Amino acid sequence: MGENNKDKTILVTRASMPEYEEFIEAIKPLWDSHWLTNMGVYHNRLEQELKEFMGANYVSLMVNGHMALEMTLQAFDFLRGSEVITTPFTFISTTHAIVRNGLEPVFCDVKDDGTIDASKIEDLVTEKTVAILPVHVYGNICDVDEIQKIADKFGLKVIYDAAHAFSEEYDGKSVGCFGDASIFSFHATKVFNTIEGGAVVTPYKFIYDKLYNLKNFGIHGEELVSDIGANAKMNEMSAIMGLCNLKHLNDCIDRRAKIVSFYDGEISKTNGSIRSLLSKKASRLNCAYYPIYVCDDYKYSRDELYNHMIEMGVHPRKYFYPLTADQACFKNKYKNVGIPIARDMAKRVLSLPIYDTMDETEMKRVIDTIVG
Ligand SMILES: *Cc1c(COP(=O)(O)O)cnc(C)c1O
Numbered sequence: 485m486g487e488n489n490k491d492k493t494i495l496v497t498r499a500s501m502p503e504y505e506e507f508i509e510a511i512k513p514l515w516d517s518h519w520l521t522n523m524g525v526y527h528n529r530l531e532q533e534l535k536e537f538m539g540a541n542y543v544s545l546m547v548n549g550h551m552a553l554e555m556t557l558q559a560f561d562f563l564r565g566s567e568v569i570t571t572p573f574t575f576i577s578t579t580h581a582i583v584r585n586g587l588e589p590v591f592c593d594v595k596d597d598g599t600i601d602a603s604k605i606e607d608l609v610t611e612k613t614v615a616i617l618p619v620h621v622y623g624n625i626c627d628v629d630e631i632q633k634i635a636d637k638f639g640l641k642v643i644y645d646a647a648h649a650f651s652e653e654y655d656g657k658s659v660g661c662f663g664d665a666s667i668f669s670f671h672a673t674k675v676f677n678t679i680e681g682g683a684v685v686t687p688y689k690f691i692y693d694k695l696y697n698l699k700n701f702g703i704h705g706e707e708l709v710s711d712i713g714a715n716a717k718m719n720e721m722s723a724i725m726g727l728c729n730l731k732h733l734n735d736c737i738d739r740r741a742k743i744v745s746f747y748d749g750e751i752s753k754t755n756g757s758i759r760s761l762l763s764k765k766a767s768r769l770n771c772a773y774y775p776i777y778v779c780d781d782y783k784y785s786r787d788e789l790y791n792h793m794i795e796m797g798v799h800p801r802k803y804f805y806p807l808t809a810d811q812a813c814f815k816n817k818y819k820n821v822g823i824p825i826a827r828d829m830a831k832r833v834l835s836l837p838i839y840d841t842m843d844e845t846e847m848k849r850v851i852d853t854i855v856g
Pocket of ligand 1: 548549550551574575577578619645647648668669670671680681682
């Protein structure tokens with residue numbers, strides 16, 4: 485670390501890991517039990533710990549965040565061809581999950597913090613609409629109350645893609661406790677990881693039960709297959725990684741919070757020509773990302789800044805560009821509604837490197853490419 489890595493490229497993120505010895509000690513029992521997957525002891529322990537951590541009714545662990553979302557949509561058993569109102573300003577997984585369920589995405593514009601603009605949802609509701617699928621993008625909490633009001637008015641389900649928002653709280657509740665279900669990603673690049681992994685949080689037992697079947701080939705008991713499922717179970721190694729990482733989560737977030745406040749201070753020196761996109765609406769911000777918005781009066785365009793940073797050995801990411809609606813696989817296939825704010829943001833955003841092991845030299849190297 486430090487001196488030796490002075491010229492090494494700083495990547496946008498770096499996976500959080502427990503101490504090597506801690507993990508090795510934790511996985512030792514597997515060499516006695518030989519039980520490596522299929523809802524083992526550690527899978528069940530992590531589910532229980534996450535349930536308590538989030539104050540959730542039901543938590544179903546999954547092999548990854550994408551399958552968590554895909555299976556949640558399947559579990560609600562929506563009629564094929566139905567419409568789901570969603571955001572194009574997200575990781576491609578969100579839109580894939582809708583389309584792979586035979587549902588049709590209807591893209592709604594976003595607000596200037598990147599979350600879905602609740603005031604524009606109602607105009608998009610038709611008799612085919614069955615659900616709203618918003619994303620707490622960058623950990624910025626959506627307008628959950630307004631969204632719920634619209635859902636109640638039209639009898640729609642609300643399923644949150646909370647992949648970015650693990651451990652956050654809003655209005656005195658865990659972020660997972662809004663809507664009919666929330667999905668989390670525990671991918672290596674997320675603020676809390678199980679190497680690969682994910683979870684569904686829901687208030688409903690029937691959804692939890694359905695997911696239990698779906699993630700294990702639809703098998704219900706030893707001889708009955710009741711659902712057309714797939715394989716989306718979390719294995720024991722991953723669950724143990726999660727149990728270890730969960731113990732250190734608060735420390736990791738504290739370290740990230742210091743980086744966020746350093747970046748905030750430095751970015752403010754650009755006199756508004758660059759602004760942070762963190763809304764800080766959550767009462768327990770997880771500091772998973774540090775997205776910036778490049779304004780017209782900044783000396784570089786977003787793409788010029790991106791190229792300049794890469795030249796300087798800092799690798800930010802254009803999250804989220806292009807919009808999912810503009811990707812080759814979806815372009816011009818769905819209802820064309822105006823999404824001007826999302827389009828503008830996609831052209832101007834950049835996510836800066838942030839990870840719990842980032843040291844001061846690295847923080848300064850990132851900022852030096854932007855300020856000054
Ligand atoms: C990471 C992510 C996913 C998918 O999660 P995986 O665990 O990588 O499958 C879904 N939605 C969003 C917004 C994400 O960032």
